[in-house]
Amino acid sequence: xxxxxxxxxxxxxxxxxxxxxxxxxxxxxxxxxxxxxxxxxxxxxxxxxxxxxxxxxxxxxxxxxxxxxxxxxxxxxxxxxxxxxxxxxxxxxxxxxxxxxxxxxxxxxxxxxxxxxxxxxxxxxxxxxxxxxxxxxxxxxxxxxxxxxxxxxxxxxxxxxxxxxxxxxxxxxxxxxxxxxxxxxxxxxxxxxxxxxxxxxxxxxxxxxxxxxxxxxxxxxxxxxxxxxxxxxxxxxxxxxxxxxxxxxxxxxxxxxxxxxxxxxxxxxxxxxxxxxxxxxxxxxxxxxxxxxxxxxxxxxxxxxxxxxxxxxxxxxxxxxxxxxxxxxxxxxxxxxxxxxxxxxxxxxxxxxxxxxxxxxxxxxxxxxxxxxxxxxxxxxxxxxxxxxxxxxxxxxxxxxx
Ligand code: HEM
Numbered sequence: 001x002x003x004x005x006x007x008x009x010x011x012x013x014x015x016x017x018x019x020x021x022x023x024x025x026x027x028x029x030x031x032x033x034x035x036x037x038x039x040x041x042x043x044x045x046x047x048x049x050x051x052x053x054x055x056x057x058x059x060x061x062x063x064x065x066x067x068x069x070x071x072x073x074x075x076x077x078x079x080x081x082x083x084x085x086x087x088x089x090x091x092x093x094x095x096x097x098x099x100x101x102x103x104x105x106x107x108x109x110x111x112x113x114x115x116x117x118x119x120x121x122x123x124x125x126x127x128x129x130x131x132x133x134x135x136x137x138x139x140x141x142x143x144x145x146x147x148x149x150x151x152x153x154x155x156x157x158x159x160x161x162x163x164x165x166x167x168x169x170x171x172x173x174x175x176x177x178x179x180x181x182x183x184x185x186x187x188x189x190x191x192x193x194x195x196x197x198x199x200x201x202x203x204x205x206x207x208x209x210x211x212x213x214x215x216x217x218x219x220x221x222x223x224x225x226x227x228x229x230x231x232x233x234x235x236x237x238x239x240x241x242x243x244x245x246x247x248x249x250x251x252x253x254x255x256x257x258x259x260x261x262x263x264x265x266x267x268x269x270x271x272x273x274x275x276x277x278x279x280x281x282x283x284x285x286x287x288x289x290x291x292x293x294x295x296x297x298x299x300x301x302x303x304x305x306x307x308x309x310x311x312x313x314x315x316x317x318x319x320x321x322x323x324x325x326x327x328x329x330x331x332x333x334x335x336x337x338x339x340x341x342x343x344x345x346x347x348x349x350x351x352x353x354x355x356x357x358x359x360x361x362x363x364x365x366x367x368x369x370x371x372x373x374x375x376x377x378x379x380x381x382x383x384x385x386x387x388x389x390x391x392x393x394x395x396x397x398x399x400x401x402x
Pocket of ligand 1: 056084085086096148230231234235236238239242284290291342343344345346348349350351352353354356357
C-alpha cells in the first residue's frame with residue numbers, strides 16, 4: 001500500500017512521436033513526484049536537471065540494490081542482470097576500466113573512416129534501388145548494427161540475429177515465456193562466438209573479454225556473456241532511433257528542424273553542435289525509465305527526504321528541457337554552451353559508447369548531407385508511424401525520396 005496518495009502512472013505514454021510529455025513543466029515546478037510503473041514498487045521521479053544529475057552521480061544512490069528488491073519496471077520479468085548498468089563500485093569500476101579502454105575518444109576517432117565507409121555503402125545501395133527508400137531500415141539501423149557488431153567481432157551472418165534479439169528486448173511487450181526462450185537461444189549463439197574467439201583471438205571486444213576471463217580472471221564467464229549482451233543491445237537501438245528521429249525532424253517541411261537542415265547544408269561544419277542539440281531536444285527515452293537508483297541512506301533531494309531503501313528514477317527528457325539548465329529550452333539552438341544534456345547519462349555510468357554514438361550520429365548527418373542533399377520525406381509528416389509503448393521513441397519507417 002502506498003504511503004503517498006495518488007502516485008502518477010509512469011512512463012508517460014501519452015507523449016506522441018517527438019512531442020515531450022506536456023506535463024513536464026508542472027512536474028519540474030514541484031520537487032519529486034511519486035510514480036507507479038506497470039510492475040514493481042513505487043518510486044520517486046526526479047525531473048529537474050540538477051536533481052537527475054544528483055541521482056545519476058551520487059554514490060549514495062545504488063543500482064546494484066535493485067537485485068534484492070522488486071524494482072519499478074515496465075515488463076513483468078526483472079531484467080536486472082548485473083553487467084555495467086546493474087553494478088556499483090567496486091565491481092562496476094573493474095568492468096568499466098577494462099571496457100573503457102576500447103571506447104576512448106582517441107580509439108573511437110580512428111573508426112571514423114570505417115564508419116563513413118559503412119554509411120556510403122548503405123547510401124550506394126539506396127541509390128541503386130530507389131527512390132523511394134526507408135531511411136530507418138535502409139540506413140539508420142544497419143549503420144550502428146554493422147559498426148557495433150564489427151567492433152565486437154560478431155560474424156556478419158549473425159548480424160540479423162543481433163538485430164532481432166534487440167527488437168525483442170526493446171519491444172517491451174514480449175510475453176515472459178517467449179522472452180525466456182529467445183534469451184536462451186541468443187545466449188547459446190553468444191557462447192559460440194566466445195568459443196570461436198578462444199580458439200582464434202582477433203582485434204575485437206570478444207577477444208578482449210575472453211582474454212580478461214581466461215588470462216587473469218578479471219571477468220567471470222557469466223560476466224562476459226552479460227557484457228556482450230549489454231553492449232550489443234545498448235550499442236545500436238539507441239543510436240538507430242536517434243538517427244531516424246533526427247532525420248524526421250530535419251526533413252519535416254514545416255517543423256523546427258527544417259531551418260537547421262538548411263543551415264547544415266550551407267555549413268556542414270555545424271554538424272557536431274547539431275548532433276549535441278538533437279540529443280538534448282529529442283525525447284529518446286519515452287518508454288524506458290532509466291534504471292532505478294536506491295537510496296543507501298536518508299538523502300535530501302530537491303527538498304524531499306528520500307528515505308533509505310527508496311528507489312528514485314531520473315527522467316532524462318524532462319531534465320533536458322529544464323529552463324533552469326537550458327535557456328529557452330523548447331528552441332533548437334546551435335549556440336548553447338555550459339550545461340550539458342543528460343541523454344548519454346552522467347557520472348560513473350555515463351554512456352560507455354558516448355564517443356561512438358556521437359561519431360555515428362555525425363557521420364550519418366554528414367554522409368546524407370553530402371550524398372543526398374535533396375533528400376525529402378516521401379509521405380506527409382503526419383502519416384509517419386511511431387513505435388508506441390516501446391523502450392525507445394522511434395519510427396517504424398521513414399519513407400524518403402530525392
Ligand atoms: C544515441 C545513442 C546512445 C544513447 C542515447 C545512450 C544512452 C545511455 C545512457 C543514458 C546511459 C546511462 C544509463 C544509466 O545511467 O542508467 C548509457 C549507458 C551505457 N551505454 Fe549508451 N547510449 C547510446 C549509445 C551507446 C552505444 C553506441 C554503446 C556501445 C558501446 C552504448 C553502451 C552503453 C553501456 C555499456 C552503458 C553502461 C555504462 C555503465 O553503466 O558504466 N551506448 N547509455
